[in-house]
Amino acid sequence: MAKAALKASLFLGLMWALVAQVVLADEVKRYVVEGSRAAELDACVEPTERMRRMHFEFIKHQRTLTVHEGIRGSKYSLAGCVDCHISYNAEHEPQPINRPDQFCGACHAYAAVDLNCFDCHASVPNRPESSPEARAAHAAAGVGQPGHLAHAHPGGGER
Template identity: 65%
Template sequence: MAKAAVRAGLVAVGLAWVLVAQVVLAADAKTYVVEGSKAAVLESCVEPTDIMRRKHMELIKHQRDETVHGGIRTSKHSLAGCVDCHIRYDADHAPTPIHRKDEFCGACHAFTAVNLNCFDCHASVPKGSAAHAAPQSVGVDRPLQARPDGEDH
């Protein structure tokens, strides 16, 4: 009888931990979008949130292949589109580089221990006058460069 009571107590404690973990994860889910970004006021991204969380890299790779190998330039799944929507601006209206560890891309990649090297070549802030604010290093945080045909790269 005592073993059954102990077992029931352990099961209850385990269920309580599961419930607490679900509450914590639900609270964390709300923090994936950075406050002060365009994305913070939108109902959903270019795809439903669960698809974006699970398949964003596949979408980005597909966009890359269409652009680089097929010459097809669309903006639905473009990296520049992600930056434009998910970037946060500071009090001086300067964009905060999206790959910093406390920003949209950087925070998720740091949490999952995934190397984030997109911004070794791509801009981590939107192009435009505010995007020229003090880049941290050469090749990083620079605005997208316009090609002669008018497209960004």
């Protein structure tokens, strides 16, 4: 009797996990925000499933390369993520990527994971190759000006 109950529990647990995985996959798909460059692509810098599971490892590895070795411009840069996944409102203003209805914020809220990258880093594009709309919005907000926290790195240089 106990063996049958254990088997039933394991079976139900497995079924619940499979259903949850399908639901989660459908939920996460909706977080690629329309109007972003990412919405037009089939895959990120890695296959989608790999990015979902490993993006934080890629970002941490890139952080180490950048901060300790001065290597910038990797395909795993946080600025690259923002440039590709950012969306714009009707006035062509970039929407902070960490907002609950935007790419990073929505997925992190769904997964109940703290998103602290943007406590220091810019949540909208800040590089010269970003869109004219992003540059105009940054200029209006004073982003990128000397002393602006989101762009000043304690060791010098930009983020």
